[in-house]
Amino acid sequence: MQAVYFNGRWVAPEQARISAFDRGFLFGDGVYEVIPAFKRRLFGAEAHLNRLTRSLEQIDIQDPLTRVQWLDVINRLVSDCPSVDVSIYIQVTRGAPAKRDHAYPDPPVPPTVLASASAISPLSAKIRTHGAKAITVPDLRWGRCDIKSVNLLPNIMARQQAVAAGAVEAIMVREGIALEGAASNLFAVIDDDLLTAPLGPHILGGVTRNRLADMVKDQGHIPLLESPIPFDRLFDATEVFMTSSTRDLLPITRINEHPVGTGRIGPVWTELSQAFTKLKQQRET
Ligand SMILES: Cc1ncc(COP(=O)(O)O)c(C=O)c1O
Structure with a gap:
């Protein structure tokens, strides 16, 4: 070893x-x-x-x-x-x-x-082709989720609930707002806007989230709103994906028992995941 x-x-x-x-x-x-x-x-x-x-x-x-x-x-x-x-x-x-x-x-x-x-294992071909399922769970975490603390019990319990439900990630919901995953940030395409929770004490400021947000702003053609995603609006999303350093942009095509949009991988994820892969290939320190 x-x-x-x-x-x-x-x-x-x-x-x-x-x-x-x-x-x-x-x-x-x-x-x-x-x-x-x-x-x-x-x-x-x-x-x-x-x-x-x-x-x-x-x-x-x-x-x-x-x-x-x-x-x-x-x-x-x-x-x-x-x-x-x-x-x-x-x-x-x-x-x-x-x-x-x-x-x-x-x-x-x-x-x-x-x-x-x-x-790091790459996302499976199955997930890249068909997307994956997420579940929603109550956010049981503390008030400083912006600190990357090793206290991860609520995250662990949420992820285990996801696994038991045949899902790959759990979306944390606090006071009616869908915030982020157990170990990822959340993006949703709603009414042609790309939404993600604003930085603050209730989410971890993901490096992938921030990098992707900068990339989308630079590209300029997809409107990005760093604003709260109400839980019920999540089910109006045409696309949902979750970001993290080891899973990149994870496409979510099912939440609980509901298909996201058509239930298929969408054009925003396809475009952004390709562009993000290119970004990763650029040389940097
Ligand atoms: C709660 C939480 N949110 C978001 C993320 C994504 O962060 P990053 O993109 O920096 O990996 C993680 C990563 O572990 C996390 O644990």
Whole structure:
């Protein structure tokens, strides 16, 4: 198995052992990031590392590595990975003080740092041709979904409900608004506008979401509205798709028991997913 970066050292995965008092283990007191590379080229690394810095700042954990050190670690993981399409996982927790206490350890202890690599599997031909099903679920998450916290229990439960219903993703609905997926952002074509939830505390600012939104604005011919998607309007959508770093633009052709639009892949997804693939192929740092 490929070595992982663990607290400043490169070790076999089974040697990356945390203390039973690690606050990530005890409290979910930590944050994470997922950075993709395609054909061994990082995609959106700066934006992902900016989000990691912000998540750490928001929960008062000092960033354990400089930007250059993070990039060194990430580049090594990408080049050592047997697969050419790679997902880099980074997790930083508040470390392992001697005693369990809700308040931050004082003085602080060194954070626990893990970075590892795994293969990204492309979307199946079946999903690219026919789309996939999503379900809607009540959003049980906290009020700071903009922080990429390792506290993912509501997301896990939602995704499991989706799997049990034969769906690929769960759409979180809070106070009548369809916000985002368990691990993806939501886009819907309604009355020829492309809608996605505005940034704020109730969604994670997805790097794919932001990149796609910029691309659509640059292209200029599809009106993009960063505005809330009312739950009932979701069923008037002619197209729905969900975005994330490892699943790109995931076309949704069925929500609960209702077809989305005609129930087939639509022209907006087809155009944007092709354009996004091109964007990914462009060289960037
Ligand atoms: C809740 C949530 N929203 C959106 C996303 C998509 O973010 P990104 O495009 O940066 O992968 C994720 C990714 O894990 C997520 O967990």
